[in-house]
Amino acid sequence: MGICEGRTVIVTGAARGLGRAYALAFAAEGAQVVVNDIGTSLGGEGRDTSAADGVVEEIRAAGGQAVANYDDVTDWVAAGRIVEAAISAFGDLHVVVNNAGIVRDRMFVSATLEEWDATMHVHLRGHFCISRHAVNYWRAKQKDGRDPDARIINTTSGAGLQGSIAQAAYSTAKGGIASLTLVQAAELGRYGITANALAPSARTRMTEQAFADKMATESQAFDVMDPANIAPTVVWLGSSESREVTGCVFELEGGKIMLEDGWREGPFVDLGAQWEPGKVGEAVGALLEQRVPPRKVWGTA
Template sequence: MGICEGRTVIITGAGGGLGRAYALAFAAEGANVVVNDIGASLEGEGRDTSAADNVVATINEAGQGRAIANYEDVTDWDATARLVKAAIDEFGDLHVVVNNAGIVRDRMFVSATLDEWDATMHVHLRGHFCTARHAVDYWRTKSKDGRDPDARIINTTSGAGLQGSMAQAAYSTAKGGIAALTLVQAAELGRYGITANALAPAARTRMTEQAFAEKMATDGDAFDVMDPANVAPAVVWLGSTESRDVTGCVFELEGGQIMLEDGWREGPHVDKGARWDPANVGDAVSKLLAERVPPRKVWGT
């Protein structure tokens, strides 16, 4: 038996890349998988059901786990209610939501447009909210009825959201918001038997091949560090019953590396015990900057 035997998982954006790798890995560990993907372009345009259908066919042909396709838009409140209902109707329960769907609108900040900004926030932030919010309603009801939901929210942030990335102001902002959302979900939802964690995966996908072509090219290497399948085992474990004591964490995953992010925390400080004179603030800040742990550089600098 796999570590997710009988558990039901919704994975958004599961038609390709990381989402596809997650779906196959969950199914291999005995999970029931709802493969959600609208089949849009990187820019969020168009619709094509074949991507989700192909993943489902691969799972069902392998005979490990069970899978159904779903084509609902994760930014649509009513559609995501139908997505959650479809999982429960088909498999009788829901245990895990993996928020993976996303788009990119790469642009230097001075050239960014309002429409690009709004589209990025809509898919990443609203998209992370809608499916999880409906799932939480279901799990909260189970908890109040005395049935332990033992549930998981697994969000997708990014190195861009944790340290910033040149030409990705909107994407970095949205992904940083997802990391903060994860902390709040973990703090609020534990009482209902729900954990919330986030991933910052580095792997070869349509998005990363476009933004970081040189880094993603690992042809000829003994170990394909950028294979999306490398990220999947940690995601599957987070979705299993074995991870019930892990919540409020952000993991960076790349190749064979699992890194736990340390997060924002208080650094060096100075307290005058009285109001500062503006002319004296500069010296105090210089002292603090000299004492701090140097931050990671913004990607691309």
């Protein structure tokens, strides 16, 4: 038996790349999978249901259980239908993997309001809508005396944790998702729900476009950028074995699992009185000398 035997999982954006790898890996470990994908382009245009259907066929051909769903995670009513699809098909819901996303790369001085809004809409609203519907279901389940063993797995990014040149909107959205995860973990534990986030580094439509050289590892003995490398940690986080782990952000690449340390209080000085503006600069200079150097923004020298 796999570690997710009998658990029902929704994976959004599951038709390609990381989402497809997650769906296949969950199914291989015994989970029943809702493969959600509207089949858009990298920028969020168009619709193609065949991509999700293909993943379902792969899972079923390997002896697993899966259904396709083509609803839009950013639509409040449609997101509710995704949750309903899982319960209708498999009788329960245990895990939501928020993976769907788009990218609109642009230097900040050239960014448009439409691109900004579209990126926030898919990443932040998309994470909110389906998770909120799932939480409604899990809270009701707890009130009925059936204790949930539930998981929310969000997708942030290195861009969200440290910034990335030409990705102001994407970085902002992904940083927001990391913060959302912390709040969900703090609030939802009482209902038997954990919340964790991933910052995966793997070959996808997004990363092949932005980091082509780094993603070209197919010919190596160990294909570090294979999306399948990320899936085992995601599956474990979706299993019952991870019930004590919540509020964490994991950075994943190849065979590396790294636990992010988050924002912490750094060096400080307390005058015990109001500062004179002319003296603040000296104090800040001393603090900068004491701090641990931050990670560089992606794309800077």
